[in-house]
Amino acid sequence: MSPARRRANAATAPVLRRPVAPMLAASVDLVADGAGLAHEPKWDGWRCLAFRESDGVYLQSRAGKNLTTYFPDITRAIRTLPPGVVLDGELIVWERGRTNFALLQRRVTAGRRLLGLVRDRPAHYVLFDLLADVGGEVVLELPLSARRARLERLLVDAPAQLALTPQTVDMRQVADWVLNWTVATGIEGVVSKRLAGRYEPGRRGWWKFRTRIVTEAIVGGVTGGIRDPVTVLLGRFDRRGRLRYTGRTHPLSGAQRQQLGALLSPPRVGRHRGAAVEHPWPEPLPAAWSGQLDRLAPVRYVRVDPTVVAEIDADVAFEHGRWRHAVRYARAQPDMSVCDVPLLLGEEEGYFGDLR
Template sequence: MLAAPVDAVPEGRDLVHEPKWDGWRAIAFREADGVYLQSRAGRNLTTYFPDITRAVRAAVPPGVVLDGELIVWERGRANFAQLQRRVTAGRAVLHMARECPAHYVLFDLLADVGGRVILNLPLARRRARLERLLAGAPAQLTVSPQTADMREVSDWLLNWTVAVGIEGVVSKRLAGRYEPGRRGWSKFRTRMVTEAIVGGVTGSISRPEALLLGRFDRRGRLRYTGRSHPLTTDQRAALAEQLSLPRMPRRGAVAHPWPNPLPASWSGQLDRPEPLPYVQVDPTVVAEIDADVAFEHGRWRHRVRYARARPDLSVYDVPLLLGEEEGYYGDPG
């Protein structure tokens, strides 16, 4: 079951709210002879999370089907990059599981002991059964917090987004059944308004379709930080007047700090691992953007919303990348 984006956390007597965790959504099938982990897109994640499959096999009876979020904690905060490294770890995955174990934060029960499907039961009853089932489970298998108290929701949004790394709140009806593939839940993402430097565009300079954005690190290097959603017709026309091709470099320098096409690894999109062709522009235009809080290792993991150009700001007014963010990129190639 999926969640539709909303602009505000909904309120109502029949609604409950849960943190929107910064991890990978996964369904766990406890089969008679083992455990099968499946991503939201249907991908087999089993071999990447031996620590989770071991915990589910030890604590959960055969026939049970669970729904939740795979998370890796680092210093008390969700670390999405550690999840991604599981996929490319190869033989080192067992070492990674020992050194930086994953957790499975659970929020729904789709089939009970013996394989009894309970999708048609209301959420309140599915939740009660989930809590009983995991009462004695190890800490790696945790039931997600849930509340109807809007004051607690406000605390999550104000404090947990930074301290814990949640992305927002998911709201659900207590009486709702589980409908696979339907957006019957609501999700509110915590967002912020900030600035970034336009370093490239998809499409063309005269008709930009989306922006490739960056920020300077402390050494004065422009680092790629993310990509925007498609621009509106009016935004394209206004930006085209401000964009220009990179200036001719001085001797021994490069015309632009990013490779073209943009390496697939920079996008962080494992479902579309292809280099991205784009048009390099002179990095002198400051963009005001609306972004969610999933900013990790110097990049926005989700696309940002372009709001407007800020000709009143210099590129040196844009916030710098600091600390460990600078070590994430490496040199192209």
Template sequence: MLAAPVDQVPEDPGVVHEPKFDGWRAIAFREDDGVYLQSRAGRNLTVYFPDITRAIRSAIPPGAVLDGELIVFERGRTNFAQLQRRVTAGCGLLRLTRERPAHYVLFDLLADAGGEVILDLPLSQRRARLERLLADAPAQLTVTPQTADMQLVSDWLIHWTVATGIEGVVSKRLGGRYEPGRRGWWKYRTQITTEAAVGGVTGSIRSPDTVLLGRYDRRGRLRYTGRTHPLSADQRAELAGMLSPLCPPQRRGGAVVHPWPEPLPASWSGQLDRPEPLRYVQVEPTVVVEIEADVAFEHARWRHRVRYSRARPDVSVYDVPLLLGEEEGYFGET
């Protein structure tokens, strides 16, 4: 079952809310002879999480089917990059599981012990069965917090976002059944409004499609930090009138000097599912734009695309917050 994005957390006496952890959604099938972990896209994740499969085998009876989020904590915060390392660790996987153990934060039960399918039961009853099932489970298997108290939800969004790295909240009807593939839940992502410098665009300077963003670090280097969603027609026209190609004085040996490679490596642009380098047009990094972004910010980059709000001709690139680290200069913004 999936969640549809919303602009505000729904308030309704029949709705409960859960923190949205930044991890990998996974369904766990406790089979007679082991455990099978499946990603939202249907990928087999079993081999990458031996610590989680061991915990499930020890605590969950055969036949049960669980739904939840695989996460890895580092210094008290979720770290999405540590999940990705599981896939590429190779022979170092067992060492990685010891040093950075995963947790499986569970929020639903699709089949109870013995294989009893309970999709049609209301969420409140599925939740009660899930809690009973996990009563004696190890700490790596835990039930996600759940509340109908909007004050507590506000506390999660204000404090947990910074402290633990949650992305927002997911809201669900207590009386709702589990409908695979349907967006019957709601998700609200915590957003910030901030500024960034324009270092390039896809499309052309006169008709930009998306914007490549950057921030300066303490050494004065413009670092790539992310990419916007496609611009609207009005936004294209606004930005096109402000962009300039690289100035001739930046040429060295006949080549234009720019702080980023062209094309942009797929690992930079986040196109890991389609790992082709991104062609773009380099521009003079003098224009500042205002953006809306979520809190998935790792390795000095926004992991998800951000939303372009407007150009800021009144702001200098030297007034854009410095790129100090993954938390500094980002989570302090409003």
């Protein structure tokens, strides 16, 4: 179709107006495999829809919030694209070759320091879909393969901050992403999509596999009660022997609550050099400790004596000494000492020092 014909069709086509609910992915325990599927890295950043409007750029979060103010570097890059384009992708910030989620969050709280942060820690927009093409032509009904081809053409001369995400049908490449990229670059896993699939706003029509690890942590507190815990607040010791908060679990099952409740006890107040030594975490737990901007309320919980070790199943979004997402509690390990739990090392200690 000629450019003139495309412009004429776009003039009479429906316009994609914001906000638009992004298409979502359902969690799976194995990478989806089969004919007609393509796979992409699951980036550790903020989902973002970008609207290149006639008079500027608008960045929309997954929840429909306006992110435009916090990413002037990205809006400047998107201004180089033709008006009418609507993009879907992930905002990320690189630090020493890995994605750094905390640097994204600082954009929101930087205030007057925002421009300095933009200069020193520029963001990138990793793109994986196209919702509207040049002139506002809505392409939701096109198959993913066709939308991808249009997106590739659109980004040929785009600034480096606008990057096309890798895509493959080769399961060997997928295995390399899962086994190596999660460590080297900080991606969270793999997203699988039908090449023939259309873009369905708000629907979970894709599949996401998160790389997970099995490890241990120390039970430092619980929501609910000591004898009937609902969720578990986890910690690890740093090299100075201080117990640091590292994350929280999903709700426990009935059997898990009963087993763990039988092992817990209230915190003991010891003495060190004549002074009382109390549980090191504040109660309630500060909202900032959750690492989630959409959870602004402090967490009420019950402190426990940090002597019980828990086996957990967690994804790889572990940054600055904390799991950003809730972890899966597997079981208590009464035969393990808290001294056997991995320590927090390196930059994690400094991070907690800033928060305390």
